[in-house]
Amino acid sequence: xxxxxxxxxxxxxxxxxxxxxxxxxxxxxxxxxxxxxxxxxxxxxxxxxxxxxxxxxxxxxxxxxxxxxxxxxxxxxxxxxxxxxxxxxxxxxxxxxxxxxxxxxxxxxxxxxxxxxxxxxxxxxxxxxxxxxxxxxxxxxxxxxxxxxxxxxxxxxxxxxxxxxxxxxxxxxxxxxxxxxxxxxxxxxxxxxxxxxxxxxxxxxxxxxxxxxxxxxxxxxxxxxxxxxxxxxxxxxx
Amino acid sequence: xxxxxxxxxxxxxxxxxxxxxxxxxxxxxxxxxxxxxxxxxxxxxxxxxxxxxxxxxxxxxxxxxxxxxxxxxxxxxxxxxxxxxxxxxxxxxxxxxxxxxxxxxxxxxxxxxxxxxxxxxxxxxxxxxxxxxxxxxxxxxxxxxxxxxxxxxxxxxxxxxxx
Numbered sequence: 073x074x075x076x077x078x079x080x081x082x083x084x085x086x087x088x089x090x091x092x093x094x095x096x097x098x099x100x101x102x103x104x105x106x107x108x109x110x111x112x113x114x115x116x117x118x119x120x121x122x123x124x125x126x127x128x129x130x131x132x133x134x135x136x137x138x139x140x141x142x143x144x145x146x147x148x149x150x151x152x153x154x155x156x157x158x159x160x161x162x163x164x165x166x167x168x169x170x171x172x173x174x175x176x177x178x179x180x181x182x183x184x185x186x187x188x189x190x191x192x193x194x195x196x197x198x199x200x201x202x203x204x205x206x207x208x209x210x211x212x213x214x215x216x217x218x219x220x221x222x223x224x225x226x227x228x229x230x231x232x233x234x235x236x237x238x239x240x241x242x243x244x245x246x247x248x249x250x251x252x253x254x255x256x257x258x259x260x261x262x263x264x265x266x267x268x269x270x271x272x273x274x275x276x277x278x279x280x281x282x283x284x285x286x287x288x289x290x291x292x293x294x295x296x297x298x299x300x301x302x303x304x305x306x307x308x309x310x
Numbered sequence: 311x312x313x314x315x316x317x318x319x320x321x322x323x324x325x326x327x328x329x330x331x332x333x334x335x336x337x338x339x340x341x342x343x344x345x346x347x348x349x350x351x352x353x354x355x356x357x358x359x360x361x362x363x364x365x366x367x368x369x370x371x372x373x374x375x376x377x378x379x380x381x382x383x384x385x386x387x388x389x390x391x392x393x394x395x396x397x398x399x400x401x402x403x404x405x406x407x408x409x410x411x412x413x414x415x416x417x418x419x420x421x422x423x424x425x426x427x428x429x430x431x432x433x434x435x436x437x438x439x440x441x442x443x444x445x446x447x448x449x450x451x452x453x454x455x456x457x458x459x460x461x462x463x464x465x466x467x468x469x470x471x472x473x
Binding site for chain 2: 203206207213214215216217218219220228229230236
């Protein structure tokens with residue numbers, strides 16, 4: 073275990089842990105959007121910025137991907153940190169002005185107006201969480217960043233329908249600003265942002281549509297399951 | 311691009327996943343762009359998901375996913391060229407070719423690109439076509455310079471006063 077301090081409070085974390093996860097475990101709140109414990113930290117949203125003092129030198133860094141070290145001092149609420157965070161939330165809010173969560177966070181930090189050019193009411197903030205979940209948790213590899221700089225966007229390859237997408241909806245759930253969207257109509261499920269529509273399979277017992285055919289076929293192929301494994305839905309099985 | 315060509319390129323790098331950039335560069339050098347089916351085939355061969363390959367291919371400006379023209383026209387927009395009127399040269403080329411930077415003419419003869427410095431500021435405004443440099447450019451010289459690279463049919467039209 074490595075011991076260090078956050079805002080003067082002594083804390084302990086595992087060898088390969090990062091500041092943010094240790095802080096959250098210890099009940100210390102650091103605002104964050106692109107961090108999710110089930111995927112590797114990425115440091116895209118920059119909201120989890122903290123000041124770290126190590127060997128007498130202080131620097132600003134994202135806490136989600138800063139590895140913990142013996143004896144470092146972390147400060148989550150210095151004037152410098154708060155000022156930087158206000159600017160970041162203002163910039164994020166200009167990318168997605170219509171989002172409730174962002175608005176609340178901004179208000180909590182004392183940002184009253186956005187001075188930058190506002191984008192569409194609700195748009196992606198390019199945190200990359202959906203793609204990381206798709207790659208690391210789901211393993212479907214359906215979407216990724218494309219281009220760079222001000223042209224950067226999160227799209228399926230070639231900007232078309234995401235052919236690898238299994239319409240599991242994991243990206244829809246993790247998206248911090250809720251811009252992906254899923255729709256179920258009759259026997260079809262659509263992931264709106266990735267333009268992916270898949271036919272659903274119905275349960276042999278209750279008759280409800282419970283998962284897309286394509287998804288179940290992928291699961292069966294990966295786990296080498298018998299052909300009739302998914303004839304019955306998850307609820308009827310248990 | 312046929313699959314065997316791609317496989318020859320992949321084998322040159324020992325089918326290593328880490329060689330993806332070099333492989334893409336070789337495909338780009340051969341085809342002048344990255345054809346979609348080449349990327350898909352490459353992903354299958356190296357075991358790299360297509361979303362990752364697409365990310366790499368769109369990140370670097372050296373790669374193009376659209377077919378390129380036979381001749382690449384690079385207009386320098388660096389500071390030295392800019393103050394000597396690079397914008398006017400660029401506008402004239404746009405007008406003559408009927409395309410914007412990054413685009414290719416319909417007959418796939420020219421691709422227009424703007425770059426930030428070609429390193430010959432003393433000769434500015436500079437235009438480079440297929441690596442051949444044309445210095446001290448102005449909008450009046452554009453037509454004559456482009457004519458050298460026009461296809462035969464177009465050259466004749468140009469001689470009749472129409473381009």
